[in-house]
Amino acid sequence: MKRDQRGAGAVELVVAVAIAAIVAAIAGMTAAQIVTGSAINYDLTTTIRQSQSLGYWLSRDVLTSQYISTVDDTGTTDIEFFTGSWKDLETGDTYDIRYVWFDSTGGLKGFRRKQVIRDTNGVVIDDRTTLVADNIYTAVLSLESGVWKLSVETRSGDKSVTREYKIGQRLEG
Numbered sequence: 001m002k003r004d005q006r007g008a009g010a011v012e013l014v015v016a017v018a019i020a021a022i023v024a025a026i027a028g029m030t031a032a033q034i035v036t037g038s039a040i041n042y043d044l045t046t047t048i049r050q051s052q053s054l055g056y057w058l059s060r061d062v063l064t065s066q067y068i069s070t071v072d073d074t075g076t077t078d079i080e081f082f083t084g085s086w087k088d089l090e091t092g093d094t095y096d097i098r099y100v101w102f103d104s105t106g107g108l109k110g111f112r113r114k115q116v117i118r119d120t121n122g123v124v125i126d127d128r129t130t131l132v133a134d135n136i137y138t139a140v141l142s143l144e145s146g147v148w149k150l151s152v153e154t155r156s157g158d159k160s161v162t163r164e165y166k167i168g169q170r171l172e173g
Contacts, residue, residue, distance in 0.1 A: 043157035046135060050154040051163040054133040057113055058082060058141070059167045061097050062148050070141050081111065082141055092120040099132065108155060110134040 062068065065084030072080045078100040085096045096116045104110040111133045117126040137153040137160065148167040153160060 043159040044161070046156040047154040047159050047161040048163075050133045050135045050156075051152045051161055054111055054136070054139065054152050055150060055163060055165040057130075057132045058099065058150055059165060061099075061113075062141075062167045064095075065097070068148075078114075081139065093125065094118045094122075104134050104136070106155075108134070109136045109139075111136065111139075 061082070061084050064086050066086040067084060069083040070081070071083075073083065078098065080098050080100055082099040083097070085094065087094050094117070096118070098114045099111050100114060102110050102112055110131065113130045113132045115126065115128050115130070116124060119125050133152075133154070135154045135156050137155045139150070139152045141148060141150050143149075146168070150165040150167065151162070152165075153162045155161075
């Protein structure tokens with residue numbers, strides 16, 4: 001064996017181990033940031049989607065309804081947030097829609113949309129319940145100057161989002 005072909009010395013080995021440790025530490029910190037960022041983004045996305053879902057469904061039903069009530073019907077076991085109904089002019093079917101509160105996790109509330117469709121003889125032809133939104137902290141629907149206004153606050157984890165929707169009749173044009 002020649003003098004120039006010896007194996008790695010202790011100094012080279014220490015340098016290689018130090019570089020590997022630095023690379024591993026950077027990779028560990030990056031992974032931790034990704035996990036933390038993902039949890040924060042998940043909570044924020046959840047809150048935004050829940051408020052958007054409630055805004056979409058409620059806006060749709062408010063615009064369609066011929067009769068609207070925001071008073072709880074004490075004759076039912078549900079706690080109503082919104083009740084609407086309309087008659088389909090083509091088929092004569094009557095649509096009754098109720099948004100009801102339910103208890104969710106962590107002291108929050110949720111909304112279910114209960115839809116009953118009756119034919120012209122009053123016979124139920126469709127009866128379904130749909131989950132509209134969860135993680136609701138507060139929701140208020142009010143009529144202001146002829147425009148319905150929905151204000152909703154949703155929470156998930158430590159994230160909170162408040163959205164306001166103005167629901168008015170579409171302008172023809």
